[in-house]
Amino acid sequence: MNTYFDNRLVIYQNYFDLKYCQQTFDKLLKEIKWLQKSHNNEGKIVDLPRLTANYGEKSYNYSGLVFNPEPWTDFLLELKTVAENLASVQFNALVLQYYRDGNDRVNWHSDDDSCVGTNPVIVSMSFGESRDFWVRHKTHHDDRHKFTLHSGDIVIMQGDMQHVYVHKVPIEKDKTEARLNLTFRKVVT
Known part of the structure; x- marks a missing residue:
């Protein structure tokens, strides 16, 4: 376990073994109801540069998009239990992102929507291709850090992390394999 930014960011490297990661990746890729969502970007309707899905009891809406969550599956409930045990929080929503290759991305943002309250705890699990995960201070832009997240890594963002920092998964043209991320x-x- 590695901690950063006064324990705002915790990374568990290789939390899951490679065999479990591959089985999880294959199962999620097949069983999740992946959506290609579009949004208004400065007056132009464009597809999100990744596929997405929401599961759980509560909808987590973002980028002006509204989601009706699918009910938990037994397997997602197993992963939720892992997340809850690590973070000591009861979760009721899950956002899944399917980065099909290195062209898929998510730009600078923070998960500070009012629906998650003040100082939310977010647990992120990665399966599949390794991808860079950048973190930048909201006002001191030279305070920027790059982490490479691998299959089986778990990240916990907590405290005032979402109010002080933004994060992104950038384009990486050399990445040809898919990555699944669960938050x-x-x-x-």
Whole structure:
């Protein structure tokens, strides 16, 4: 376990073994109801540069998009239990992202929507291709850090992390394989 930014960011490297990671990747890729969502980007309707899905009891809406969550599957409940045990939080929402290759991405953002309350705890699990994960201070842009997340890594963002920092998964043209990312959160409103 590695901690950064005064324990705001915790990374468990290789939390899951490679065999479990491959089985999980294959199962999620096959069983999740992946969506290609579009949004308004400065007056132009464009597809999100990744596929997405929401599961759980509560909807987590973002980028002006509204999601009706699918019910938990037995397997997602198993992963939720892992996340809850690590973070000591009960989660009711899950956002899954399917980065099909290195062209798929998510730009600078923070998960500070009012629906997750003040100082939300978010647990992120990675399966599949390794991808860079950048973190930058919101006001001191030279305070920027790059982490490479591998299959089986778990990241916990907590405290005032979402209010002080933004994060992104950038384009990486040399990445040809897919990555699945699961982010568990507690929606309070």
